[in-house]
Amino acid sequence: MIEGAKWRRWVFFYIPLGVFIFALLFPFYWMMVTTVRPDNELYRPWMAPNYTPFWTLHPTLAHIKYLLGETLFNTWMLNTLMISIAATVISLFCGVLAGYALSRLKFPFAGGLGTGIFITYLVPQTLLFIPLADIIRNFRLGDTPWALILTYPTFLIPFCTWLLMGYFKAIPKELEECARIDGATRWKAMVYIILPVAVPGILSAGIFAFTLSWNEFIYALVFLSSPQEKTVPVGVTSELIRGDVFFWGPLMAGALLGSIPVALVYSFFVEHYVAGLTGSVKG
Amino acid sequence: MAQVLIRSLNKTFDGVHAVKDVNLEIRDKEFVVLVGPSGCGKTTTLRMVAGLESISSGQVLIGDTVVNNLPPMDRDIAMVFQNYALYPHMSVYDNMAFGLKMRKLDRVEIGKRVQQAADILGMQDYLKRKPRQLSGGQRQRVALGRAIVRHPQVFLFDEPLSNLDAKLRVQMRVELKKLHSRLSTTAIYVTHDQVEAMTLGDRVVVMKDGMVQQVGEPLELYNAPINRFVAGFIGSPGMNFATVRMSGAKDGLRADNAGLRIDVPAEIGLRLSPYAGRDVTMGIRPEDVRVANGSDPAGLCFDAVVEVVEKLGSEILLDLQVGDQTMVAAVDPTVRAKRGDKLRFALRPDRLHFFDTTSQAAI
């Protein structure tokens, strides 16, 4: 704690912290209030005298009903869920195997491959999206979920691999050696001994991968065109705006509901998420 | 017949020649200890027998099979590691059963063997616990139990007692010895602690810089070390060494330096005669140095100033200044001495060792 007078504690700690938290969380509050605010209040200019920004006295579920009933939002949610889960599964599978190989096996070019995988993490999607769109079209994957399920691992695997390498390195090699002496093949030693011990790491990587998939935008924007194939971020952006008119109520409802799955996963696994984040940064 | 034959074994890592031409014959049911300072190659040799390191050149035979290219799982060996290497996500029972499951033994047989091992080691109470709930000594037992249930042809031990506290270490040493006589299985044990080597081994192999220095029964190494390294390594406190000049006297040879004038007994004198006029290294163990009484011949005595007195209860260690060198004497607890005293000490003549100063070999 900050030593000294109580006022010092308030000035140097509570107030700054409070301001930070307020600034960071206010937009979400705004999202929530807008979602339940009726249209007539919503479209009241801020100069008008009865502008009540921070609360509403007539909350309504109309926007949510519109979103769920009149748009393809449910489909988008399902699409996004399916794509995120599939991409996460693929990435974890590849990441676990690759992370194990790079951190516990000795073979030629190990260093080079590790660096190579690390570098691909730093090739952003915005660099590849134009030629990749072409390739997706050539593989006849355009406008299908597979376009995303197969391309998302390109930025998920390097991250998962890197994260899991850190966890694997921390497992003493004697465990594996003992298993091999006990009669296990290298493969069995990996599956029965190393993987169970690395479960926290695998969980962290999986949750991180899920959140990153859900957040992806440009590939989904470019590779998908039919409204029923879209993911939540793309659907909300493209279908809730007609020309120049923004349907703010349903838009905010979409933003709010679209964030819920990720927020839920996050809230159950906060420790794992933070561990994943900090593990990746500490290398 | 589970003998282990090591023939001309070599290992090179990144240009470092860690194990140099090691030859060993370990007989069936024998308990052999590999001992030496860190980096002497003992652990690498053990790991090559286990199959955890590849063999650069040479052969390892277990039974009568060359195992060079067999993976560890097919060599029918069991190993106990320094930090136990217990599977943290499995209970004690499952830890012990793992190897048997890998060999596809049926549940009933597995249960029998685990119970047997648990009985021998007194572990019945914690079969269901996880490793993190056990103390260091208990974990070591589990590691042992895991090795025992496998009924292997050879046991391998990699410094298993180093992580235990001193008292526990002494206790476990005794238990290991009892265990070995009960199980009668060939065992290779690696340690840096010469006390463990002396107490546990049927035969002891002293290694240094990747090479075998001497192989023999413990007392053989103690009484007849073949070089200065083995002489200094075995025994605690270590042997005293002094560089002396040999000179011929009318009734035999004499060894001299600034503080000592020792008459060399006739039996050894013969071997030392070629060294007349040259320097040799003389060695005498602290326990063979005692306070002189009137009847000791002058040619076997020397004067010294007491620097430090260490009272252990069972004996007293005196750090002595003899001329321009230091020596340690381990004397009877009844001796009264204090710092600064000048006393006369006598050596046991039959316990003198001499070493060539260049080759370090015993003369």
Added chain:
Amino acid sequence: MAITSYALVEPYARAPRRGAVTRLLEDERWLALVLLLPTVVLLALFIAYPFVKGVELSVTDARVGVPGSFVGLHNFAVLANDTIFQAAVWNTFVYTGVTTVFKLGLGLWLALLLNRHFKGKALTRAFVLLPFIIPTVLSTFAWKWMFDPTFSVINWTLYRVGLIHGRINWLSDPDLAMISVIIVNIWRGVPFYAISLLAGLQTINPELHEAAAIDGARSWQRFWHVTWPLLLPVTMVVVLFSVIQTFADFQLVYVLTGGGPANATHLFATYAYQIGVGTGLLSQGAAISLAMFPVLLVVVIVQLLYIRRVETL
């Protein structure tokens, strides 16, 4: 408990015959190959191949539906003279530079605040990460609504407090648009910096601070001489990661301004999208994307060198 030598119970079993696959997978090198194969295939197919194709595209004059022919560096020459491209380059550097400085500063401050013990610390930390967790596009919409000139709550607050007297066109004034975009990026990035730096702070042994305090160092001196040097490795990694992500950013600007008003907020990515997908000039779009590469390469090399240096310390 007399168990006599039960080692004699079974004669020495010969090693079992192992199948070819098992024996192959026992070899470290073959096992590594098998384990790395799926990853390498996926990355080769969807990163290496597109990259090469991107380079190929950028030196042709292809358009949607029209396979092009080789034109050498023509596309890049055109871009060099394109004022919008020049603006995009400038914008991206300003955007990256300014946001990074603020994210680092504010993130560090927040990390230092969170590094103390107080009630509800875990909960606070969890909430603080929310801007980073929630999909960027969705939270950016909330900001867009907050910035709307007619309905903006920010305008209302500032008006009430007396700081302004008319409306502020956050998103339709070219200069303000850039500031708005920067604000939202900072808002989104501060949690990432804060949590990562917090983790770094927590690895610093508190005894070092105590020793420094006993030696007479005041709190800012302790920070500068003890905390900051020890935090440098983590800081470097976080900054380099963030710079790459920010430099190649797309979602935020696309949603807030689409690159406008009057191309005032275009970045490499949004401009590439507009040219490549919007107007269908694939080859030019590819060239714009590729123009990012030299800068990213330099950043990656710096990061690799730094990591290597830290590892050998």
